Amino acid sequence: MNFLTQNSVLVFSLLAGIVLVLGVYLVVLGNRIKSQKKEREQQEQERLDYIEESIRVIALATVQDQCGLSEAVLRVKNLLDAKGASETHENESIFQMYEEIKHFPTHVARKEQDKNTTFKQDSERFQIEEKYKDRLLESFNLLLEKSRN
Numbered sequence: 001m002n003f004l005t006q007n008s009v010l011v012f013s014l015l016a017g018i019v020l021v022l023g024v025y026l027v028v029l030g031n032r033i034k035s036q037k038k039e040r041e042q043q044e045q046e047r048l049d050y051i052e053e054s055i056r057v058i059a060l061a062t063v064q065d066q067c068g069l070s071e072a073v074l075r076v077k078n079l080l081d082a083k084g085a086s087e088t089h090e091n092e093s094i095f096q097m098y099e100e101i102k103h104f105p106t107h108v109a110r111k112e113q114d115k116n117t118t119f120k121q122d123s124e125r126f127q128i129e130e131k132y133k134d135r136l137l138e139s140f141n142l143l144l145e146k147s148r149n
Contacts, residue, residue, distance in 0.1 A: 059141075070129060093135035
């Protein structure tokens with residue numbers, strides 16, 4: 001007699017055991033994937049919350065005249081980009097002013113340049129700030145209102 005016919009119950013039991021083990025393994029993997037997806041979604045939400053809070057703090061500091069307009073624009077524009085926000089009516093002036101001031105050096109590059117260049121750039125930057133001041137304050141107030149809701 002053939003081995004399979006003599007031991008068919010044993011072979012089918014072994015195959016059923018393998019299928020059962022694979023099924024359990026698939027359930028475990030599925031749960032792990034769901035858990036990782038949920039964790040990634042939570043991390044993304046925490047990142048977005050942090051960005052929103054940062055925008056709110058900068059907007060508040062700017063409205064309270066504790067933060068310069070240029071610095072606020074540079075920071076908020078980058079935060080809006082990180083958030084994936086596009087230019088809207090409420091932040092249009094932020095994007096516009098950013099385009100006019102983005103070429104100015106900051107941090108170490110600013111400190112390393114000569115004083116005359118820094119003075120000329122500051123004069124130009126102050127003129128740009130004055131040009132956008134009212135619209136920027138309106139934009140920052142709108143961002144604040146939005147963050148309260």
